[in-house]
Amino acid sequence: MKKLLYKMPESLSGKEFTYCPGCHHGIVHRLIAEVIDELGIREKTLVVAPIGCSVFAYQFFNMDGTIAAHGRAPAVATGMKRARPDLYVFTYQGDGDLAAIGTAEIMHAANRGEKVTTIFINNAIYGMTGGQMAPTTLLGMKTTTTPYGRDAQKDGYPMHMCEFLKEAKGVAYLARTKVTTPQDVEKTKKAIKKAFLAQVKGIGFGLVEVLSTCPTNWGMDPISAMKWLEENMIPEYPLGVFIDKVGDEK
Amino acid sequence: MKKLLYKMPESLSGKEFTYCPGCHHGIVHRLIAEVIDELGIREKTLVVAPIGCSVFAYQFFNMDGTIAAHGRAPAVATGMKRARPDLYVFTYQGDGDLAAIGTAEIMHAANRGEKVTTIFINNAIYGMTGGQMAPTTLLGMKTTTTPYGRDAQKDGYPMHMCEFLKEAKGVAYLARTKVTTPQDVEKTKKAIKKAFLAQVKGIGFGLVEVLSTCPTNWGMDPISAMKWLEENMIPEYPLGVFIDKVGDEK
Amino acid sequence: MPKVKGYIEIDQERCKGCGLCIKACPTKVIDFSESFNSKGYHPAEAKYLDRCIACGFCYRMCPDVCITVYREE
Amino acid sequence: MPKVKGYIEIDQERCKGCGLCIKACPTKVIDFSESFNSKGYHPAEAKYLDRCIACGFCYRMCPDVCITVYREE
Amino acid sequence: MEKVMVKGTEAIGEAAIRAGCRHFFGYPITPQSELPEYMSKRLPEVDGVFLQTESEVATVNMLYGAACTGTRVMTSTSSPGFSLMMEGVSYMACAQLPAVFVNVVRGGPGLGDIQPAQGDYWQATKGGGHGDYKLIVLAPATVQEAVDLTVLAFDLADKYRTPTLILADGLLGQMMEPVEFPEFRDLSTLPDHSSWAMTGAKGRKPHIITSFDIDPYILEKMNLELVKKYREIEKNEVRWEEFKTEDADIVITAFGTVARIAKSVVEMARKDGLKVGLFRPITVWPFPYEPLKKLAEKVDLFFDVEMNMGQMLEDVKLAIGGEKPVAFYSRMGGVVPTPNEIYEALKKEFGRRE
């Protein structure tokens, strides 16, 4: 007899992802869907897609959804949550969306302790628009707008959103993870679950930053991209749980 | 024989301030002017006024000046400095301007290490528009938009800009001060000088947050306002130097 | 300890041939197919299914949710 | 130690009567004037100038830069 | 209902609450801060939500979010603040989200000043945000009308699934006048949005709200749907007032605050035996082209008065189509014209043509 262990979660629509081969967006989508399945809140959850490669996220999740203007997902989520505090709202955002144009909105949603959850994909690049520098691009890294490599003097430094956000009092859960190994994937799932629990339990704002690859714009195959992430992004963006007011699950 | 010790600095235009009686904006204006005088850079300095009670700052300083759109002074200053790196640029901003609508611009200017200087007046209120809640308003404080007192659950928490900004790698000098006693005034002046030196020496971004009174919108006389500041703002916003890459003056 | 016997299915039409599952599989069950799917990729194929221990690593790493994992009981 | 002798001038038309200088002065040189200035405020007045020690505290605290401080030498 | 004296801004706030609005997101700006202030006090009394936002950009996107759930929602701002909302307004128009905006216009452009002006007419009725969209734009001339149009704004927003805009100015916003408020709307009688709103996909297919489709042919369909809706609104919702136009030789065209002043001018002129009337668009979009065109048949001279460089003027000309002369008088920068100066200008113009 075959016992089913792992399959497409119910909270995914089953529609094929539009991501490039090996792109980590897909892994994180699945994790979110698993968490929502496990919490049994699919029918009460609203997804706010960003603008970025994951602009189509509203099609991939099997729940009510919309797209926020670039960077404004936390504001959109705030509007939803304030109007319907009985529902659960999460935003899914890239590093251009969240750390560049959306800086004010994420900082203030966090500071207000808005009871929403944000999954933040840090791939150190603008994927959707073709590989321009993101605020999180590493120093020296070549992108289509830093053709000579990112130069701190001209282009500024990599931006550490978790480090900023840990100073916001409304944050209930905050962690940085990666998904380059099956073990990391499990850890990320746990973090995502806590970020949702922060909302479900009404404690406050929850955010998980997932360091991710963009094989296409990094100009690497998917496997090399993961290696590059390990070697270059981890030193700049140390993993860890920055804030945890959720406590351990029973 | 009378020896002149203290008088109106040259870097002030002499035009009467439009501030209410006892408002700390005036003290800080004078300190900036003194620092610019001492550095001998008046003729090479550009002032970017914000929108807030200090919207007229461009009239009060005796130098080329403009008003930035609400919250955007750091972007305006960036434009100026990038166009004319040989000049010195400073912005003067309130807590509504810098910590609410201008969050993204200040965070990114700091993160880029933009070689400009920002003086940030934190009076825990929107002065100019009539006493609405600012991001820095204390919990429980009554304002015209928190008539029942600021409630963390609804209105969020007081926002700590220095604590955020200390995580931005481009910052060369960062301090929080007050001006409620002559001694504090001197300390604030030293801090402002360092924030300018960070620019003059080309090290990076400098910012001084000055805790200030708004007697009018706090509904107090100027002296009580200072007492209130000491008793209520200091515990929430501890004074101190957060970053100092400038080193000590010879 | 009796070895757990696993079984996986790969939706090859959905697969984009990224190879993440191949890298993740501890027992080297999976490899690229020689043929193309209609997207033009060489999809992953469970070539040595008998080695599968149902650990789910492939599932966990697959960015396109192509893999279903079963345990033979 | 010979006491330093100070001297201050207050631009009373500019003054807004906030009282910060009065509070700051360690030797109580300053007090409010009884009369109004044209803005309608009771301006500060150096009523006991002989006590002034030229410390500059009044100048430092004045938000409207109304005060000039001299040392008699 | 008894009459009470209220400020224009607060009157709009109270009217919104009576219309069933329980959610207000806003950022302070003169001369409308009294409206968020009022809401911050009043909404908690009726179990509503007031949230002071971090900026106007955040505001419009919070409106977007709240409107997605089918909730009556509102904001208020003044000129520069409304400019910051343009991206979001365009998103909401395309996503067909009902919501009510208030722009208490002040002198512009740029920071301008805080005095009454009408320089945002074009922004409200034509451009503003990017792309092909329209807002229903209501321009009250009295505080009472501000109350009535606020209620209407919510109803039209829901009826057509579209953002609507109350275009006021600092004068109307700040002044107090006697008004009569409508009864409180029973919340359970508000329009049902369950067919499209995001309320949780329980036992049904997910509801998706977007302003986006990567395929231009589908986006074009979305555009055509909007156009169809706008034609419908143009057919049904044109509102205007005519005052002593029946026998008028000269008709003043004006909206909002200027129109109330122009009424005095009509009276002054009538006393002098001049047959002057007033044509006042209440909906500046949809603009009352047809009624104005009809009026043009029997009128000799139009006299358009605005507090801007001549913005509604173009719509007046479009309506009249070159048949009849249109003179123009304006004050700008926050200066409100007096009845006297308008009348003098009108007489001069009339004399010149005689």
Next chain:
Amino acid sequence: MEKVMVKGTEAIGEAAIRAGCRHFFGYPITPQSELPEYMSKRLPEVDGVFLQTESEVATVNMLYGAACTGTRVMTSTSSPGFSLMMEGVSYMACAQLPAVFVNVVRGGPGLGDIQPAQGDYWQATKGGGHGDYKLIVLAPATVQEAVDLTVLAFDLADKYRTPTLILADGLLGQMMEPVEFPEFRDLSTLPDHSSWAMTGAKGRKPHIITSFDIDPYILEKMNLELVKKYREIEKNEVRWEEFKTEDADIVITAFGTVARIAKSVVEMARKDGLKVGLFRPITVWPFPYEPLKKLAEKVDLFFDVEMNMGQMLEDVKLAIGGEKPVAFYSRMGGVVPTPNEIYEALKKEFGRRE
């Protein structure tokens, strides 16, 4: 100069550099990211500054800052991004700051899509930001013209101390065509802004740049100064192209990309013996009202074609003033009409009127 094949966006970038622009601030957005990308590579080669900003809101304010110093400065964006700049554009117009904006329009409203469209015509020429202001708006139809108009945009910006806008679309932005570039401008020959620019108040009174005065009477003066400037621009800077209009019975009105397509339609019609011509505004503001009005005297039918719901159409009608019929054909949402379909529509319209 030899011809080279270049993309529209990159052609604009190179033209800007040749015109003496050394400062570019921008935020990526499709379909114009190639322009900031080009600048990021090219500007350092000529000691210029490229800065990728944190947002379009920051961008426009950086332009404001750079322009304050009297420096030639530019940005580029696409529809939603330009909407976010509306507050800043209004500030710059009022503060009389020269700068060049590029809007590579895409399908809208909202997020829309990334295909070519013309839905931002109103935003560019009328509303957009708050208050009474105008941008000089240049609408190129070929990559070569994009180059020429970019240089012109800088010169006009400086001449009139006003922001100018290149209104392009995704098609023009993305396509490659052969172009000839102008020579590099000698930077020392650029217009002198020392009388107003912020360069340090050395040995002179401070220079103050604002869009603000608390006194409405002074703000009104600032407004009137702007109006005067705009009248001047309307007098001097109207540009348009007429193609086979001399003997035309039908004239197509179109701008930008659609106009290049319409040229083919004219050829097709002429082959069939139909006397069709093309009127193409090059400056969509100032709009060529007078020349179009003059044309109306001898033309039977106007056929306005746009990639929007009929925006320039209003200006066409304002010019023609109801004398002659104006038919309209459009595609929306990023769909580019083919010569064929336009021609078919035109024939149908013509037939109907015959």
Next chain:
Amino acid sequence: MRFIFAGFGGQGVMLMGQILAYAGMIEGKNVTWMPSYGPEMRGGTANCTVVVSDEPVASPVVDKAETVVAMNIPSMIKFQNFLVENGYFFLNKSVIDREPDKKEDIKIYKIECNEIADKLGNLKVANMVMLGAVIGATKIVSKESVFKALEKKLTGKKAELIELNKKAIEEGMKKVSEQ
């Protein structure tokens, strides 16, 4: 009739105007009240305009007024030139220790509002003393209407102050009848 009320913030000039407008409304007249607003109010001065009329009010903003009430010196200086011929100029004598420049062709009333209010036991009602003087002199609305307006406007905790305010108004009326 057009009224300007001006003074320091905190002197209650806004309320004065509102009560007058309210009273006008109660009498079935067309009324508008318009405040100064924005940073004008910083530095502590405030003013409002009230129009009471039998016709609909065109503009609540005025550049001329039949009545100007100045509660402090800056207000007196700023608004003296708004007065029409034969206009009423009310000055708070308790604070204004000097003469206005404009003295001809107008009626000047100087009222020691603060002293009178002080005597009534609350400096805060100085404004109502002045309002009493204004309606006493101009007869624009009846005392009864003003009283009704007070009752409408002062609700909740403030209702306790109604009686005191009424007294202040009566004192003001008395004062002006003596002049």
Next chain:
Amino acid sequence: MRFIFAGFGGQGVMLMGQILAYAGMIEGKNVTWMPSYGPEMRGGTANCTVVVSDEPVASPVVDKAETVVAMNIPSMIKFQNFLVENGYFFLNKSVIDREPDKKEDIKIYKIECNEIADKLGNLKVANMVMLGAVIGATKIVSKESVFKALEKKLTGKKAELIELNKKAIEEGMKKVSEQ
């Protein structure tokens, strides 16, 4: 004449189109080149359209083409219906192991671009092999013009590759002349 070049990102389809357009320009023709752009390109496919004409080009966007070049299967499937009657359909046989649905009234050329390029020592010039085939079959521009275009386009470090590219073009032309 309208051309569509389509394939995986990395197969150099954009460059193919650009070289052709450049060559057209060199011959004094009116030319435009228009890429697919935006997220369409994600997932790795890319395409561009080239128009070479004696008249000014109205629109660089086409919904019909005289020539379609498909470097991979998805491109073949997507663009087969763009072909006009008697159009040219070029398929990269090295990657495309199946037949197009559309086969009637068109001329199909199957070229083993990858193998040929491989033999030349660099898989990257598979695109130039195909371009050679295209000009060989359609005669839209001369080989010389394409060579000149290559010299214009490949500058700096890339100039080393000019000779190899030329060879690839010649191989492609040869191949097509054999068919």
